[in-house]
Amino acid sequence: MTEVIEFQPGWELIVGLEVHCELATKTKMFCGCRNEFGHEPNTNVCPTCLGLPGSLPVVNGSAVEYAMRLGRALQCTVSPSVFARKNYFYPDMPKDYQVTQYDKPTNTAGKLELPDGSFVGITRAHLEEDTGKTSHQGGDGRIHGAESSLVDYNRAGVPLVEIVSEPDIRTADQAKAYVDELRKIVLALGVSDAKMEEGSMRVDANVSVRPVGEPEFRTRCEIKNINSIRSVGRAIEYEAKRHIALYDVGEKPTQETRHWDEEHGRTRAGRSKENSDDYRYFDEPDLVPLVPTADDIARIDAALPxxxxxxxxxxxxxxxxxxxxxxxxxxxxxxxxxxxxxxxxxxxxxxxxxxxxxxxxxxxxxxxxxxxxxxxxxxxxxxxxxxxxxxxxxxxxxxxxxxxxxxxxKGFEAMASGALEAVVDGIIAANPADWAEFVVADDKARKKLSGFFTGQVMKATQGQADGRAVAEVLARRAAR
Amino acid sequence: MTAGVAPTAVSIAAEVRGGTRSARSVVEEHLARIAEREPAIHAFNLVLRDEALAAADAVDAAVAAGDDPGPLAGVPVALKDNLCTRGIPTTCSSRILEGWRPPYDATVVERLRRSGAITIGKTNLDEFAMGSSTENSAFGPTRNPHDLTKVPGGSSGGSAAAVAANFAPLALGSDTGGSIRQPASLCGVVGVKPTYGVVSRYGLVAFASSLDQIGPFATTVHDAALLLEIIGGHDPLDSTSIPSPAPSLVDVLDRGVDGLRIGIIGELAGEGIAPDVLARLHEAANVLEKAGAIIDTATIPAAMYGLSAYYLIAPAEASSNLARYDGVRYGLRVDAPTTAEMNELSRTAGFGAEVKRRIMLGTYALSAGYYDSYYGKAQKVRTLIINDFAKAYEQFDLLLSPTSPTTAFALGAKTSDPLTMYLNDICTIPSNLAGQPAMSVPFGVGDDGMPVGVQLLAPLQGEPTMFRAAAVLEAAMKETSR
Known part of the structure; x- marks a missing residue:
């Protein structure tokens, strides 16, 4: 993508995408609970995915297999990897830390080919666990003003792969194509059902703009809560225009997390707390490193569809x-x-x-x-x-x-060419004025009139004549 | 009060399995002792009187039916109150978990039950196992059965005191930086920290996951060996569990130490160690030498940095492990208008001062900009210690040191100065950082008449050799007390 594509005159759009895919494994990432959507709240839970004191995680081998499969499909290098804890408080996260991968992810340095033949670099595709879901009661359903909140932990501990792209994307359409293509790959591999509307595929977009020709990237904003491919494009375009408008009046965007508001077609700043977290990553001591062998990788490659x-x-x-x-x-x-x-x-x-x-x-x-x-x-x-x-x-x-x-x-015998010529001649004879016009017409006009004659022939043969054959006979007769 | 007056686990199990004594009478005998002395000692957060009697009756019924209830048939066991017991409160001696009943049993609890053991109570500890005196319990301190004005050590002080007071012949504790060995030493009982991964941590409420290890307390080396054999061995529920069966220990106890090379750790046998404790250490070395061992001085230079590294790594992991006590799902909740305020008020009310101190230390050590100079550097020290041990074990089969720098100190003596308290763990911490086994064996008393323990250290999975030396030291003590 060396050619500069202008988003607006003088401005270039820079987008990197982070896509979360829930893996379609039978059980969760670190316990034996069912990984299924749509059950009664808090029915697919156990001490481990509830983070009860004393519980310990055990890695789901299928999730690792799926993640490596996806990594290889994205032409990533699969390396020995280490789980890490990402520490922050949130009520739908049972342990108040998320087990993810940090500086030693399973998949790195890949690329994804778009239908137009261009490539978007893949920085990494790592394994992690999903959180539960909070629903706020009372107020307008948002956390502020809610009277109480209920948490469903059925989703807590569901395996996710987070696919992080390089900031290679330059148009909203490319971004949509990227998400669409990634979805198709994931479906082809059978590792996720990738339903954006059910949240089994979630897209965050890192958006910034810069004047054409400027080598450095400018401040980016991370847009969350995008729940369709169409919204990917809308959210990116909105955000880019917002940045340009700020620069145009001499201001700057703040680096922050913003939420896509589908109803109003705009992005809004997230909670300020969301932007000040220090996640205090460190290696997860309850798990051991994943060390795939060359044989493992060869086996996965051989089985890729x-x-x-x-x-x-x-x-x-x-x-x-x-x-x-x-x-x-x-x-x-x-x-x-x-x-x-x-x-x-x-x-x-x-x-x-x-x-x-x-x-x-x-x-x-x-x-x-x-x-x-x-x-x-x-x-x-x-x-x-x-x-x-x-x-x-x-x-x-x-x-x-x-x-x-x-x-x-059906009686669709091929019409003998003699029979066809007879029919054509009959039609010519019946429409002498049109035929005269046809004979002297240039190619363009002839094409139009040819339609008339062919239609007449079809009518006469009840559709059994071959259109191309009719055209040939007409041309031959006119040339005489 | 000397340990060993009451019958050992081995003798109880033999009698119960043989039908010559009922499990009920065993439990009643121990409950009677508890009734008598527990009010003064406070070893337990909870005595499971009815449950223990019911379990004893089940064991007796099994024996009557001709079944074998297992190698610990009818043996009362006290469990540190950070081990999850299904339906039975598990508090970690913290207000924040008060009233919480786990819906599952720890793997060790499950294995004890299958061996016919009887859980007699949940023992007191420093809150979340953070401490060296059991004074950091939200439910009040435990006292040393040998002298009620003294601490039993910690954090597994309740378990050590329970065994020393003959409330149970066996107990389980957890050892993150010495929390089994130091109280064992101060209470005059045997205490073992196994190789990291020998005993499943599933169901042990985490303090510092990379250091925590469950281990036995007992009045004899034989009992400790038997208990470790029962609780050890691979558990698929703990990913850090070593994929091999428990070590065979009971069978090797009588093999002696002839020809073993044993090194006294120079760095832990001088400055900072009380003279009476050092005297017992050298007497122990003499005993081993007389039994045929070759004694020399070993050097673990990085051991001196162990304490500093430990007090970064353990709090760092703890700050993460203890995040889940947020008032949302279980335990104490202090209501507030927002979730964040509710989290904060619940944690402020629920945690004691030492726990808060370590959460703050650990949070700081992991923070952006500080990680490399604190947590990162501590991990490097950890590697140095492992390397030093590896070098030492090229020359030695076992290492020897004091367990604790002093005998039991008075309640309140060190509570105002956390650093002085932390120094109690100077001899025990290196083994946790290296993941290696170590045990404390009672070896006489100090000038104050209080028990002294010596510590045997072994390379990874070196428990059999370690227990052989422990048996030799124990036999020598029996000789002298005769």
Whole structure:
């Protein structure tokens, strides 16, 4: 990202993202309690995740495995790591410290490839435990003015991976693309359900701006409470504009944590206390270091599924399409099908178009690649018109079956070229004025009139003519 | 009052298992002694009279049915009140935990129950195990059974006093910087701090997690060995637990010390140690030499910095471990308009002065800008001590030192000066920092007639050798008292 992208004239936007993903392990990070969303408050708890005196943590091996899997998918270096305690008082944190990783995280120095082919650096992706959830009773539901607060510790101790990006992001759209891509990777790996609305994926954005050409970063603000990908973009744009407005009147933003207010579309300063904490990190003495072996890492690498970026690259190569044009099919999980269909001998471009446009977007494909390939081959060979092909496909999706048989049953025999020419000649004869115009028209006008003639031919053949074949006959007749 | 008048755990268990004595009569005998002397000594925060009798009846029923209740059948055990006992108050001698009943048993408590032992009460301690005299208890001090004007040592003073007063032949304590060995020494009983990780810490209310270790008190080396065998061994609930079974100790007790190389730690055998205590130390060395050991002087240069390092590392960990006592979930709550104020008022009311002092020390030591010069440097000293021990153990199989610089001191003598109080732990702290085992064995009395202990130190998992030497010292004491 060497090219400067201006956010507003003269200003460059600088964004780094911190994304928390709850890992979809069966049990919590340090105890055997169920890791599930939506249970009665304080039912998935035990002495350890309640932080009762005398309780001790035991690392969940699956969580470590998931974290390393994610790290390797983000091309991180996986190193021996040490848990640390982050000390601060908060009622939904049972021990009043959070077990996390500090100076020795599991994953460091990776990168994430965006659909446009650019990269965002990953500083680190570390393991930690989630906190409980506080709900304030009375007042307006905020902590200030509340009459009392209730805490649900079901979420306390749920394993999280925090993925910290480099400040490589320069536009709100890139930020959204980054979060979207990260979500797809996490889903592809099966390590989290990554639902922003349920909080299993949470995004904090570090935002600052600087005049174009200034080498140093300026004061940043951390925006929390962003709960959709759309809000990621809105919050960043709002915050950047706020900074620029401050600089414009000779003021400066204060380094602080701010909260995104979805309803009013603005950020607000957090509690001042939130900004003055000294977390007093030190190595967690109740746990021992995680020391993955080279074999562990090799095993994880070998088991990684194909990730979205590779899928896009593969499909673009096979179909000759631009990477951006295959994103939809990859996102729908239909790319494997395209690859299989093309493998059986169908035209790649035609296959991509048909899969993208004519298959239900949000369902897995149940068709046999061979059958679908057969359909594409028939269409490409001119045995079926586009309209006929669509009808055959509809039937295949509905009841299954062989495309040849379906076409035959529907009477979609390929129209012999002689028969087509006769029909075309008939239409020309019936519309002499239009035809005269067609013959003398330039390419642009001819295209328009061609639509009229083709429509007439289709009408006459009840859609059985191949549009391209009609165009060819028209061109030949006009050239005479 | 001398320890050993009452039957040992080994003899009780043998009689109960053999059906020649009922567990109920054992418990009743000990409850009777408690009824007589406990008001003056205050070893217990809670005596579990009904529970102990019920447990004794269950043991007797098992024996009657032909079952073996286990190697500690019918043996009363006193538990330091920082060990979690299901449904039974566990206070750490702190107001902040008053009334709290853990919903689970510590691993050691569970293992004791499975061995047929009977929990007879929860013993007093310095609040959250922070102290060397048991005067820092929110529920009043414990007194030394040998002289009620003297402290029993601490922080496991209640457990040491309970065993010394024959309220129970066995007790468990926890040792973070000497909290088992120092009171054992001052009360004239055997006290062992095992290798870090030999005994599970699950259910031990944490003071300083990287230093805390549970260990036995007993009137004899044999009893202590048996108790350690029962409570030791891997526990999957404690990630720092060593993944191997408990050491075999009882079987090696009679092997003697012939040919063992034993070093007297020079740095801990001179300045700052009372002459009568030093005299007992050298007598102990002579006994070991006569038994065939090769005695020489060892050097642990960094031992002198152990105290300073300890009083940064332990408070640092404590400041974090004790954060959870915030009034939100359990224990004392002082209501206030905001959560932060409620936290503050609850902690202000719930913690005693020494605990507050250490929380502040530890918070400071970990603070941004101070970490490197305090906590970071202390960890380096810790490494130096480990290295010094490693060097010493190239030459020696065991090391020897006093346990405590003096015999038991008077109540109130050191409460006004924390630093003087901290110096009590000068000989015991290095083993905690190194994670190595050490034990105090009673070895005569001082000029004031109060018990003196000597400390045996061993490399990691060197308990079997350490217990062999302890048995030799114990046998020599029996000879002289005869």
């Amino acid at each position: 194909m990730l979205p970026a590779s899928r896009r690259r593969r499909l673009a190569e096979i179909t000759g399409a631009a990477a951006a044009d295959v994103t939809l099919v990859v996102d729908r999980g239909h790319d494997d099908f395209v690859v299989s269909v093309v493998g059986v001998g169908a035209d790649a471009k035609k296959t991509l178009t048909r899969v993208e446009n004519d298959l239900p977007p949000d369902q897995p494909i149940t068709l046999a690649p061979q059958s679908f390939a057969q359909l594409v081959i028939m269409e490409t060979a001119g045995e079926l018109t586009a309209t006929q092909a669509k009808q055959v496909l509809a039937e295949m999706l509905e009841n299954g079956g062989d495309p040849k048989a379906i076409a035959a049953a």
